[in-house]
Amino acid sequence: MKKLALFIAALLFSTLFYDQSIGLNLFLFSILTVVILFINNKSHFKNRKTQIYSAAYLITGLTIFFHNSTLSIIANFVAFFTLIGHLSETKSSIYINWLNGLYTTIAGFFHRNFALANTKSKDEDIEEKEPIDYLHWAKIILIPAVILITFIALYKEGNPVFSNIIDQIDFSFVNIQWLLVAGLGYYLFNNIYAPIEVEPATELDLKTENDLQKTSTFSLPKLKQENQLGVILISLLNALIVLYLITDVAFITSDFEIKASLFSAQVHSGINALIASIVIAIMILLYVFRGNLNFYEQNKTLKRLAYTWIILNILLVFSITFKNSQYIYYFGLTYKRIGVLVYLILATIGLATTLLKIGSIKNNWYLFRVNTQAAFIILIASSTVNWDYHITNYNFNYAKSMDFKYLLNLSDNNTFILNEQLNTKALDEEDVAQIKSKYHKYIYELRTSNWQELQYDNFKLNSK
Amino acid sequence: MLGLILIAIFFGVGFTFLILRISISSMFWFSKKPNDKMYVFKNQFPYYMMVLSAILATILIGFDFAFVASYYALGVYCFALLIWNFKLKHCKKTYTTTTRLIEQHHPNLP
Numbered sequence: 347m348k349k350l351a352l353f354i355a356a357l358l359f360s361t362l363f364y365d366q367s368i369g370l371n372l373f374l375f376s377i378l379t380v381v382i383l384f385i386n387n388k389s390h391f392k393n394r395k396t397q398i399y400s401a402a403y404l405i406t407g408l409t410i411f412f413h414n415s416t417l418s419i420i421a422n423f424v425a426f427f428t429l430i431g432h433l434s435e436t437k438s439s440i441y442i443n444w445l446n447g448l449y450t451t452i453a454g455f456f457h458r459n460f461a462l463a464n465t466k467s468k469d470e471d472i473e474e475k476e477p478i479d480y481l482h483w484a485k486i487i488l489i490p491a492v493i494l495i496t497f498i499a500l501y502k503e504g505n506p507v508f509s510n511i512i513d514q515i516d517f518s519f520v521n522i523q524w525l526l527v528a529g530l531g532y533y534l535f536n537n538i539y540a541p542i543e544v545e546p547a548t549e550l551d552l553k554t555e556n557d558l559q560k561t562s563t564f565s566l567p568k569l570k571q572e573n574q575l576g577v578i579l580i581s582l583l584n585a586l587i588v589l590y591l592i593t594d595v596a597f598i599t600s601d602f603e604i605k606a607s608l609f610s611a612q613v614h615s616g617i618n619a620l621i622a623s624i625v626i627a628i629m630i631l632l633y634v635f636r637g638n639l640n641f642y643e644q645n646k647t648l649k650r651l652a653y654t655w656i657i658l659n660i661l662l663v664f665s666i667t668f669k670n671s672q673y674i675y676y677f678g679l680t681y682k683r684i685g686v687l688v689y690l691i692l693a694t695i696g697l698a699t700t701l702l703k704i705g706s707i708k709n710n711w712y713l714f715r716v717n718t719q720a721a722f723i724i725l726i727a728s729s730t731v732n733w734d735y736h737i738t739n740y741n742f743n744y745a746k747s748m749d750f751k752y753l754l755n756l757s758d759n760n761t762f763i764l765n766e767q768l769n770t771k772a773l774d775e776e777d778v779a780q781i782k783s784k785y786h787k788y789i790y791e792l793r794t795s796n797w798q799e800l801q802y803d804n805f806k807l808n809s810k
Numbered sequence: 811m812l813g814l815i816l817i818a819i820f821f822g823v824g825f826t827f828l829i830l831r832i833s834i835s836s837m838f839w840f841s842k843k844p845n846d847k848m849y850v851f852k853n854q855f856p857y858y859m860m861v862l863s864a865i866l867a868t869i870l871i872g873f874d875f876a877f878v879a880s881y882y883a884l885g886v887y888c889f890a891l892l893i894w895n896f897k898l899k900h901c902k903k904t905y906t907t908t909t910r911l912i913e914q915h916h917p918n919l920p
Contacts, residue, residue: 445860453859456891460898464848544856 348386352535355382359531362798364524368414369799372422376407379426379538383433386539390433399429402726412802413732413759421729427451428722434541435548439715440722442551446543454537461542556712560641569642576634580651583627587658594665617686620666624693627659628700632710640707649704656701663690663697678745679737680752688724695720734759742767754780761788762806826886834858834893844905847898855894862890 355378362371380400383391390396406422409415430450431443438446449457502509631652639645670686699716702708738760741748753760754777765785768778792804837854838844866883873879 448860448863449856452863453856453891456894457855460851460895463899464851545852 348539351382351385352532352539355535356528356532359534360524360528363531364521364527366796366798368410368419369795369801370411371798372419373404373407373411374798376404376422376426379535380404380429382535382539383429383541387433387541390436393436395436396429396432399425399432403429406726406729409730411800413735414801415729415733415757415759417733418729421725424722424725430538430541431543434543435552438543438548438551439711439718441714441718442544442548445547446541449544450538450541451534452537454540454542455533457542458540554711556708556715558637558640558707558709561638564638564641566642569639570644572634572639573642573645573648576639576648577651579630580634580648580655583630584651584655584658587655587662591658591661591665594662598665598668617666617670620662621686621689621693624659624662624697627655628696631656631700631704632713635704636710640704652704653701656697659697660694663694666690674740674745676746678741678748678752680749681733681737684733684737688728691724692717692721732759735763738763742771750777754784758784758788758791758803761785762803827889830886830890830893834890834897838897838905851898858894859890862887 358378359375362375380403383400391400403422403425406418406425409418410422424444427447428440428443429447431438431445431447434446434450435442498512502512634648635652639648667687667690670683670690674683696713696717699713699720702716703710703713734756737756738753741753742763753764761784764781767773768781773781788803789807792801792807795801795804837858838850841850841854843849866886870879870883
């Protein structure tokens with residue numbers, strides 16, 4: 347049953363991907379993968395987390411069908427590795443899932459084969475398997491084949507009817523490339539159907555807890571000194587950030603005319619520095635609360651100062667968000683500006699989890715685990731958005747100014763909305779020509795695509 | 811011209827094989843327990859294959875999934891697995907491990 351399922355999956359793999367570009371096929375492949383994994387790991391699919399990862403994987407597949415973007419393809423790959431890695435060990439962290447998923451995809455079949463052979467050779471009760479006689483197999487295939495071909499050649503000379511039948515046999519329909527892709531598909535499904543794990547890394551991850559433990563080097567005089575240093579350092583940093591935020595508010599609420607012209611320079615030079623400051627802030631807190639200071643009874647002031655600093659840093663994030671959104675309003679949306687917003691979300695999550703880490707005495711692994719999980723969720727969520735469409739829509743309808751060339755160089759996902767602008771907006775002749783060229787090229791691509799390459803835009807085109 | 815191409819292919823394949831053979835052997839040489847094949851397999855093989863796959867993926871992307879690059883990547887991958895298979899299942903060679911001998915302080919004691 348398993349072999350048959352893998353064989354069918356391999357044939358479907360080749361049908362979906364041989365000589366095709368990405369479209370509906372990746373979504374169908376996602377469904378096929380989930381089916382194969384379900385057939386072979388039914389018990390794991392009762393787990394809620396497995397169901398969520400499967401859903402995330404299917405959603406990313408579906409987003410590729412709706413808007414074929416690089417981000418959704420990357421998200422689909424990451425979700426694929428996450429799901430497979432999770433099936434190999436359901437209790438491991440998400441980054442170990444990625445490692446296990448990648449390893450299973452690359453060498454699952456080889457790993458299982460060698461590990462099985464090794465356990466069998468150790469087990470004395472099991473009889474040793476008879477070695478395969480390759481020479482014998484070569485003989486029983488090659489010798490009859492050579493003799494058969496010789497006789498066919500001889501009989502062809504003796505009978506014209508027989509000769510005609512032989513000449514009519516045509517093997518040109520056999521496509522070697524197609525078969526190779528099917529072989530590759532078979533190997534891929536053979537690798538993933540029973541996920542394996544990178545044992546040392548997984549074992550280490552399972553052993554590593556989230557809670558911080560008091561170490562044997564607990565020394566009160568040393569901790570007192572560390573506490574004093576921490577209090578002075580974080581107090582000064584708090585004072586500094588308060589001063590910065592006051593000046594920042596003063597700048598933001600200052601004259602609007604000056605602001606618009608300054609935003610470009612401010613955003614470009616300022617945001618990078620502020621981003622770095624937030625990362626360094628988290629690193630300082632991690633260093634201060636790295637060990638026994640968490641268990642020092644008189645650390646309450648230090649903790650309060652740390653919480654204040656985290657909250658002030660979150661306010662700093664809001665200030666950057668405001669500047670970035672003003673910049674977007676004046677100069678339009680771009681991927682870089684969206685990237686800054688995504689980074690700010692991640693930074694806020696990072697600061698919040700650092701607060702939780704200090705509050706409930708967790709170790710750095712906890713922080714790493716929670717934040718990678720958050721990054722994964724944001725990746726999946728952001729892959730569901732058709733960014734090219736929204737960038738174009740915002741820049742045409744809401745932004746004060748925009749870079750038309752930038753919009754034109756985006757992927758085909760904004761082609762329809764660009765074409766719609768021809769009717770509503772007054773554009774230069776050159777711009778109109780470029781939009782028309784992009785539109786007609788895309789329409790041609792959609793009309794000539796195979797069913798494997800279908801996208802949602804194909805249906806939009808048919809409904810028009 | 812054909813001769814030159816054949817020589818280039820011969821050297822290319824030979825060089826790749828040499829690199830693979832040496833890199834896989836070095837996994838055993840630098841392992842803590844080079845004679846424990848299961849240990850090397852569990853601790854070195856996964857990372858070796860992941861790094862190799864990353865390099866091959868980079869080559870494939872660099873050459874824009876060209877026909878020759880695809881076959882080369884596939885060939886290198888299969889070669890690597892075959893060499894690992896040989897080293898783990900069939901190779902009888904044992905490695906000498908350098909263990910520090912502790913000098914006896916009182917060699918003449920009964």
